[in-house]
Amino acid sequence: MRAPPRAPYGAILPVLLALLACGMAARAAGIYERRTSKPVAETVEDVEFAASDRNFRVVNTLHIGRAIRDRGATGFPDYEVVLFCNLEYTRRLLEADPAAVVLCPLRASVRTDGDGSIIAAPLLPAASGNARSRDAMEALNAHIRAIVDEAAEEWNRPRRTHAEEKPR
Numbered sequence: 001m002r003a004p005p006r007a008p009y010g011a012i013l014p015v016l017l018a019l020l021a022c023g024m025a026a027r028a029a030g031i032y033e034r035r036t037s038k039p040v041a042e043t044v045e046d047v048e049f050a051a052s053d054r055n056f057r058v059v060n061t062l063h064i065g066r067a068i069r070d071r072g073a074t075g076f077p078d079y080e081v082v083l084f085c086n087l088e089y090t091r092r093l094l095e096a097d098p099a100a101v102v103l104c105p106l107r108a109s110v111r112t113d114g115d116g117s118i119i120a121a122p123l124l125p126a127a128s129g130n131a132r133s134r135d136a137m138e139a140l141n142a143h144i145r146a147i148v149d150e151a152a153e154e155w156n157r158p159r160r161t162h163a164e165e166k167p168r
Contacts, residue, residue, distance in 0.1 A: 030123050032145050034152035037116040040078040043151060044110050047119060050150035051084040051108075054143055059083040059105050065112075077112040084108075084147075089140050096132035100124075106140065108148060119148050 036043055048058045064079040085105040093100050108121040121144045124137035 030125070031120050032123055032141075032148050033118060033120040034148050035113060035116060035118050036152040037154060040080060040110050040112055040117050043117040043119060044080045044082060046151040046153075047082045047108050047110060047147065048084075050147040051082065053150070054086075054147060056084040056086045056106070056143070056147070059085055078110075079112075080110045082108050082110070086140075086143070089136060089143075093133060093136040093140070096136055097129050100129070100133060100137075106144060108144070108151070119151050121148050 038046070044061060048061070051058055060083045062081040062083070064081060065076055066078070068076045068079075083105045084107070090104055093103075103124055106121070108119055111118050111120075123141045123144060126134050126137035126141055128134075129137070
């Protein structure tokens with residue numbers, strides 16, 4: 001007598017749960033994130049400035065939220081991704097590990113969060129690879145953190161009041 005057939009997803013469920021747990025752990029360990037009270041547009045400018053200030057070239061800025069709104073999703077929030085690169089650090093990394101090209105360019109995202117923004121940037125997997133690639137990734141991770149930290153800083157500037165935004 002044969003055993004009754006099992007649901008096709010029965011064996012997959014534990015694997016999916018394990019992958020989900022690993023993904024959440026990787027996100028917690030591999031994303032550097034800071035919140036700021038600045039609006040998205042100002043925060044994006046500050047990310048671009050902080051990257052340039054550290055001799056990284058801003059390659060592009062992707063306007064994900066705007067593109068989704070342009071396709072008809074009115075009211076969709078802002079999501080921006082700033083792509084940046086420093087060729088000297090990239091050269092060192094690729095000489096040590098050519099497969100690391102998939103990690104280029106570096107990026108930082110900026111998204112709306114209530115009355116402010118969240119800046120998030122993936123960190124490079126510095127625990128993997130050979131000693132030279134680990135050193136290069138650790139150096140780049142230090143720059144990524146510094147860029148996010150600087151962009152998240154609250155500058156001492158006068159805030160517009162509601163009355164200033166809407167003249168009476």
